[in-house]
Amino acid sequence: MKNNKSPRSFYINVPIYDLILIVSVNESIYEFKDYIKQFTEESELRNSIVSYVEDEDLFNDAERLGSAFKVPNYSVFCIIINKHTNPNYLMNTLSHEVLHTVFAMMKHLGIKYSDKSEESFTYLNGYIMEEIYKQLPNE
DSSP, rough: OOSSSSSSEEEEETTTTTEEEHHHHHHHOHHHHHHHHOOOHHHHHHHHHHHHHTTTTTTOTTTOOOOEETTTSSSSEEEEHHHHOHHHHHHHHHHHHHHHHHHHHHHHHHHHOTTTTHHHHHHHHHHHHHHHHSSOOOO
16 A cells, blocks of 8 residues: 655656656645755746746645646646545545646647547556556555
8 A cells, every 4th residue: 555644746757748747745835845946957947836836825725635737838747636644535636637637748749639549648647647656655
């Protein structure tokens, strides 16, 4: 069983599409900001991510279980999962936000959802879920 209580930020490369996904699970805004400082030395990218998170108040909204967004002007996407103590809710919220991210990534790439493109969407969804699961701390 994965430990969903430990704070953790990490990134996933999506090499086939040259995209990056940053994931934050059960962290405070301060821990997330520290990770972003380590993630990139590019101040404009760092500022874009932090500004969006602060402007949308993603860490302080008690009603919000998670969020997904594309960083403006970059091929970088973020998923933020707020504090969860129940692993069922964590997996539910993760899969929900990953699906939003898959649609945003494909839109960014100019790939519209259709019967012909559906398999591309589902493979990307599976890849991201697998990579996230690998990164979550073990109990």
